Amino acid sequence: xxxxxxxxxxxxxxxxxxxxxxxxxxxxxxxxxxxxxxxxxxxxxxxxxxxxxxxxxxxxxxxxxxxxxxxxxxxxxxxxxxxxxxxxxxxxxxxxxxxxxxxxxxxxxxxxxxxxxxxxxxxxxxxxxxxxxxxxxxxxxxxxxxxxxxxxxxxxxxxxxxxxxxxxxxxxxxxxxxxx
Amino acid sequence: xxxxxxxxxxxxxxxxxxxxxxxxxxxxxxxxxxxxxxxxxxxxxxxxxxxxxxxxxxxxxxxxxxxxxxxxxxxxxxxxxxxxxxxxxxxxxxxxxxxxxxxxxxxxxxxxxxxxxxxxxxxxxxxxxxxxxxx
Numbered sequence: 308x309x310x311x312x313x314x315x316x317x318x319x320x321x322x323x324x325x326x327x328x329x330x331x332x333x334x335x336x337x338x339x340x341x342x343x344x345x346x347x348x349x350x351x352x353x354x355x356x357x358x359x360x361x362x363x364x365x366x367x368x369x370x371x372x373x374x375x376x377x378x379x380x381x382x383x384x385x386x387x388x389x390x391x392x393x394x395x396x397x398x399x400x401x402x403x404x405x406x407x408x409x410x411x412x413x414x415x416x417x418x419x420x421x422x423x424x425x426x427x428x429x430x431x432x433x434x435x436x437x438x439x440x441x442x443x444x445x446x447x448x449x450x451x452x453x454x455x456x457x458x459x460x461x462x463x464x465x466x467x468x469x470x471x472x473x474x475x476x477x478x479x480x481x482x483x484x485x486x487x
Numbered sequence: 488x489x490x491x492x493x494x495x496x497x498x499x500x501x502x503x504x505x506x507x508x509x510x511x512x513x514x515x516x517x518x519x520x521x522x523x524x525x526x527x528x529x530x531x532x533x534x535x536x537x538x539x540x541x542x543x544x545x546x547x548x549x550x551x552x553x554x555x556x557x558x559x560x561x562x563x564x565x566x567x568x569x570x571x572x573x574x575x576x577x578x579x580x581x582x583x584x585x586x587x588x589x590x591x592x593x594x595x596x597x598x599x600x601x602x603x604x605x606x607x608x609x610x611x612x613x614x615x616x617x618x619x620x621x622x
Contacts, residue, residue: 323521330517335510342503352513359517393606400602421501428498448500479494 308332310375317366326363333376334359337383343444344387346412346433358386377458380451384459388437409433424482431481432474439474446471536604539596 308316308328317325337358342351361382369378391405398405413419413429421429432440441460445451446467453464460467 326521327518330514334514334517338505338510338513339503348503348505355513356516356520359520363520392611395612396606396610397602399612400605416503418504418506419501420504424498425501428495429501447495475495482494482498 314369314371314375322366326366329362329366329379330359333379337379340380340445340449341383341387343448344384344441345391346409346416346429348416348418350390354386354390358383361386373458374455377455380445380455380459384441384445388441391437406434427482427485428478431478434481435474435477439470439477442467442470443474443478536600536607539600540604543596 308331310332313325313328313332316328334355338351338355341354341358342348345351345354362379365382369375373381395405398408410430410433413426413433419426419429432443435443438460442456445456445459446453451459453467456462456467457464462470
């Protein structure tokens with residue numbers, strides 16, 4: 308079902324059915340998007356539930372000024388970044404390093420089916436500043452266009468391209484260090 | 488070893504897995520959201536950490552005020568007290584003493600409450616790093 312059909316269904320009063328279609332179309336895509344940002348299946352599972360509760364409660368406020376799918380990605384991205392920020396503060400208050408926690412997660416993740424180089428790549432991505440990491444994940448992993456990312460993050464295409472470039476260079480430098 | 492621009496294609500996207508049947512159960516869980524009564528955290532639950540902190544500050548101010556009044560009363564009643572006796576205040580404004588004498592039990596305020604308060608109040612890791620530099 309297309310976004311327009313989902314919205315038409317919702318506006319016709321069949322709200323629960325529209326939400327069901329929305330879950331069918333987007334739950335898996337949003338799961339992967341959040342999973343790449345959080346690097347944890349369990350955290351993603353918890354957060355995804357909260358995100359869909361939020362989507363359900365605010366769907367009536369969707370005015371159609373943006374595409375439905377960029378609106379959903381915006382909610383998911385914002386919630387994920389807030390979640391990460393809270394985890395980072397929590398870790399800092401307990402004198403722990405969030406980066407090393409996430410690196411441990413990547414090393415111990417039995418659901419991550421990758422060789423050492425791919426794990427190094429994941430770690431290098433996690434060491435990036437928040438904005439560069441988000442842009443890199445959306446562009447490289449999720450294959451989103453710069454125009455869509457621009458709509459989701461509210462940043463100009465030029466700034467996104469610069470962020471992606473810096474992110475790629477940093478990751479390459481990290482991987483080079485590991486290969487020496 | 489220098490890495491070329493095609494490194495990301497060479498490495499490939501790491502494949503992540505999910506437990507078997509996960510997406511089916513996820514969809515049925517998410518689809519049930521509209522029929523489930525979504526419980527919003529009450530105003531009280533959200534305000535609890537703020538109220539606890541406000542209560543602790545209020546308790547400190549009230550106790551400090553009461554102790555100061557008591558000292559001033561003693562001073563005016565007894566000519567033995569001179570202005571120099573204000574130094575006596577120091578011993579009773581020891582924060583530890585105040586906490587111990589307070590009716591507000593600081594143990595009610597858990598580390599988790601404080602962390603939640605800091606997070607909800609918008610503190611950022613940069614602030615924490617700055618605060619850390621002060622000590």
